[in-house]
Amino acid sequence: MEFGILGPLRVRTDGREIAIPGRKQRTLLAALLLARGDVLSDERLTALLWGQRPPATVSAQLYTYVSRLRQRLGAAVELVREPAGYRLGIRDAVFDAAEFHRLSRAGHRALRENRPDVAARLLHAALDLWRGPSLGGVTDQLRAAETPQLDEARMTALESRLEAELALGEHRQLVAELTGLVARFPLRERLRAQWMTALYRCERQAEALAVYQEGRRLLAEELGVDPGPALTATHHAVLSGGLALDGPSRAAALPGAAAAP
Template sequence: MEFQLLGPVEARDGARRIAVSGTMMHTVLAVLLLARGRVVSDGRLSELLWGWDPPATWSAQIYTYMSRLRKLLGPKVDLVRRQPGYQLVADAARVDVVEFGRLERLGRRAMEERRLTQAAETLRQALDLWQGPALANVTPHLAEAELPQLEEARMSALEHRIEADLALGRHGQLTSELTRLVGEFPVRERLRAQLMAALYRCGRQAEALRAFHEGREVLAEELGVDPGPDLTAAYQSLLSGELDTLPQPAPSLTSAVPTVSAPPVMIPPLPTDFTGREREFDVLCRRLRPAEANGRATFQPRRLLISGMPGVGKTALAVRVAHAVADQFPDGLLYARLRADDGTVADCGKVLVTLLRALGETSENVLAPNGEPARTEELVHRYRTQTAGRKLLILLDNAANELQLDPLLPATTDSAVLVTSRNRLSAVPGSWTVALDPMETVESLDLLSVIAGATGSPRSPRRPTPSSRPAESCRSRCGPPPPGSPPGRTGR
């Protein structure tokens, strides 16, 4: 089974084209595929089908669309009803958006490692998947929500492919293509800087200078800004003659090649006085590590929830598990607190900004001009793009409900999510829950001994009497832990 989104939305079963007809049906199929196995709520479907003015029978119409789509796609695709919406799972299917993302990541990695020929070829394969404007036959509501992200991904891959070709000395082949692209996208400074480099290396210095001055005028007239770093650096390199003499890309263009930076590590320090919870610890570690299939590691959706009463030790256990499996997640360990010390639910936009900055996004990409977080929808798109294909462990601490978690879940199976919450979050798709009960007597005595700094055997040789109630006495007499206590010292 194959699905196409990078052009008109289509479905094929081998050589047979599946007759999905009508804008609404194409929209439903595209929404489910873009969710990449996650549940799409009825409300989200309604918004993308009809915007802010759905018909009175919108729920029945969605049900009808799903029934038709299920019959058309057949048994190779699992389209099921899961509250609060629908889920499409097609693990064996080829989706061009997913394939584009995979190839684009491989191409960028080759650029980082200066394997320029491979980078250019891989990125060219990714771009060849585009069969025209993406989502060409869906509703305007879906196009408005998803098309900017897809187009930006395409342009980024195109600029990186041109960068690799320039570094390989193919400037003579690029001038006509870049001239057309600059005419189509006049305010994309990186493309104009690449055109200047190609023209200069072809001996067309005057045309390269004219490209810069035309770009400066366009930026001033349309946006009211001066040329940015890429275009300015290209102009300075042109004047100094470096665009012609450097064997590597010019200084103005090297920014196109991402620098290799250390992966983000945001999780709190390892608790030093952790005791007990060995069974839960072992189970969580096993589920976070990849399973073996045919001698190769296979990653499945890993969304693990740790629930329990306040002070029972959810955060400490999660932090200990995260440190134990850190080697399985070479792309980083992210952490976010979803409640303040006073119990206030954290703002989703601010949480996304923090995570995106850790993943390498700049402030201008995630903040509005007034300094506040950008639109939540835009931040979610950037977050899912940044996490796609990365082996990350994301620890979300003290979640309030499923709605708060939904924007923070990555779209692909490469990353794992570990969530702590006082509530049972049953509506999180693909999740598995560990419920923490109050500690047993022996574990409670071990914890008290460690905290008190006792020497010798931490366990009492005397069997506790019912009145002592060691497993509960600490919390009942001392009350809840003070706000801001480190996770290693609050009730295990």
């Protein structure tokens, strides 16, 4: 059995999709999956399903949703009532969020260990698990609670994948992708430093400096801060010619270090 939340909620077994009807029922399943085997209290589930206005029959409705999930998922999972709430055990089923975190952690570790080829392969595999915006088809309350950390983990994996590919000398192939990413996320300093590195290694030093100046202006206007250490170091390296055309940039930070809020 396979469970997916990195996109619309999806459940499959033997290649066949199992429909989970109803936003509340999908939210219940997604919340229990994200608990990773821990108990979710009735109070927490109520807040995720109904927000600040639960129905008077909330306990009965929770029981009904759990019973329907048990019927649809069958013996492949263990969905049990505990004294304080409900717990889901998925046994040997595949959960895409858990697999993403496993692959991305291994990729970050390989990058720290100066194994960019391994890092790039692992991080590509992690990012390929995403089918779109996470947690599609669930309540706004669950999305508000869970998507920020999921999206940040995705962005950090993407930045590390780009770092690994820069270390492998793929700067020419990355310029266009980085141009689009910085346009979408102009305050992420690590992406901007990587764009500067790729431009510099393509012998476009003036453009790399312009990218820094634009970032400095945006950070001051939007957040009232100066560029952080990683972006500043990349700027100095561009000015001094310190970004080798045939080697990795050491000015760009490792996961999360230079990301603006």
